[in-house]
Amino acid sequence: MRYSVLGPTLVHAPDGTDVAVGGPRVRALLTALVLRAGRPVPVRELVDEVWYGDEPPADAVAALQALVGRLRRALGRERVVSAEGGYRLDARPEDVDLYRFERLAAEGAAALAVGDAGRAAVLLDEALGLWRGPALADLPGRDADPLVVRVEQRHAQARRDRFAADLALGRAAGVLAPLAALAAEQPLDEPLQALWIRALRDTGRAAEALAAYEEVRTALAERLGTDPGPALRALHADLLAEDRPVGPGDRTGALPARLTSFIGRDDELGDLAAAWGDRRLVTLTGPGGVGKTRLALEAAETYDGPVHLAELASVRDGSTVGAAVLTALGARETQLWQRPPVPDAAPKDPFADLVEHCGTRRMLLVLDNCEHVVGTAAELAQSLLTRCPGVTVLATSREPLGVPGEVV
Missing domain, CATH: 1.10.10.10 (Winged helix-like DNA-binding domain superfamily/Winged helix DNA-binding domain)
Incomplete structure (x- = not known):
């Protein structure tokens, strides 16, 4: 039976x-x-x-x-x-359906984790199909039973995993309506809200995705006194990066258009273009006006990946260097929403937000005109190079940064 x-x-x-x-x-x-x-x-x-x-x-x-x-x-x-x-x-x-559900849900989650979204969808459909109503409905003490809490949490996770499988299979349009309804019911469920925002993004509704993130951020701040977690913040940063306009020949929209042709410096340009994979920090040095910035921009065009330009010429206070770079990366908004520091708390890592944003991303970061804040620029570069393995830094300065591994 x-x-x-x-x-x-x-x-x-x-x-x-x-x-x-x-x-x-x-x-x-x-x-x-x-x-x-x-x-x-x-x-x-x-x-x-x-x-x-x-x-x-x-x-x-x-x-x-x-x-x-x-x-x-x-x-x-x-x-x-x-x-x-x-x-x-x-x-x-x-x-017993409860134990079959837990087994199937676990197998579905495992399939999703290794990228087999098709198998995950089949397993999760079978698991979710076993539910007919509240778990243990005929047990008088169900509301106080920890087993009920556990299985209902797993049910919620299985539903999220099923939506994630659809998104991975390119079926975002088909899950918009049910995800919208579920996200409205559970506005503080961050993994669910992330799925809803991803579905909006994947169906070309980037503006609505950004608005949905703002609603989640506001709800978390007002009702729980917290900020969105790392996963939601990373998703928001990706949305901001995708939302920037892309110019002709510019893979990221981060490099300004040049108004004149580039003549000379062929040896330096060729040397830079040939060695991106071997060098993580290159600094172009020389007195003002010799063309460091122009050479850096031309060299950045040869990098096979996202490129971001942080112009530091107008930065005079070293404490704002991190914020300037976050702005260049399109991630400044997440820093503006930080809560005030707790009095007498330990000092915060000045580059923590920047390191979190860059994380596992691969990119070339151009730090232009570092000489005014060379000490802070050096600390920032060293933090990124040691904690973000996919980041390469190209700096221009009237003097070297003095960071280990720097090629001048």
Whole structure:
């Protein structure tokens, strides 16, 4: 036989027909036994669960025996076995929908994690198809049962994973409506909100995706006093980067157009273009007006990947260098929303937001005119190079930065 407790408790005979069990107390007893899936349950424990919230009968043991008799008549005497001072149901975990759901959901999540979205979708559909209503609906103490909390959390995760599989399969348009409804019901569920924002982005609705992020940020700040987590902030930064206009011949929209042709410096340009993979920090030095910036821009065009230009000529206060670079990366907004620091707290890493944004991204960052803030620029470059393996830095300055590994 098979047993269903993801909704009202049901029993399915081997031929697929439903077995009539009886009234609420009998269904409560059956639910308590089904949850143990073949393990014995002491009489006192069964009494507490069947009469949860009510005063048990004066002779609770006899009353429980009467319920066991009714359950045996419904299922067959051999199905409810007397064992070790209590009773057990002759069943395996695979006979119970709750445990099949947990197995299928876990397998689906694992398939999604390794990039097999098609298999994940099949497994998760089977898992979610087992749900017919609130878990353990016929157990009187379900609201206080930690098992209910656990399985409902896994149900919510399985739904998120199923949406993620659709997004990975390029089916964003098909999940917009259900994701919108679910996101509206759970405005503080960050993984769910991230899926909703991704669906908007993947269907070409970038402006709405940015607006949705702002709604989530506001809700978290007003109701929980927190900022969005790293995953949501990274998604927001990606949206901002995608939202910038792309100019002719400019892969990222970060480099300004040149108004004159570039003549000379062929040896230097060729040397830079040939060695991007071997050098992580290159500094072009020389007095003002010799063409450091122009050579850097021409060299940056040869980099095979995203390029960002941070112009530091107007920066005079070293404490604002990190903010200037965040702005150049299109990520300044996340820094502006930081809460005020706690008095007497330990000093914050001045480049923490920048390092978090760059993380595992691959890019060339051009730091132009570093000489006014050379000390801070050197610290920033060293932080990025040691903590963000995909970042390469090309700097222009009237003096070297003095960072280990620098090629001048």
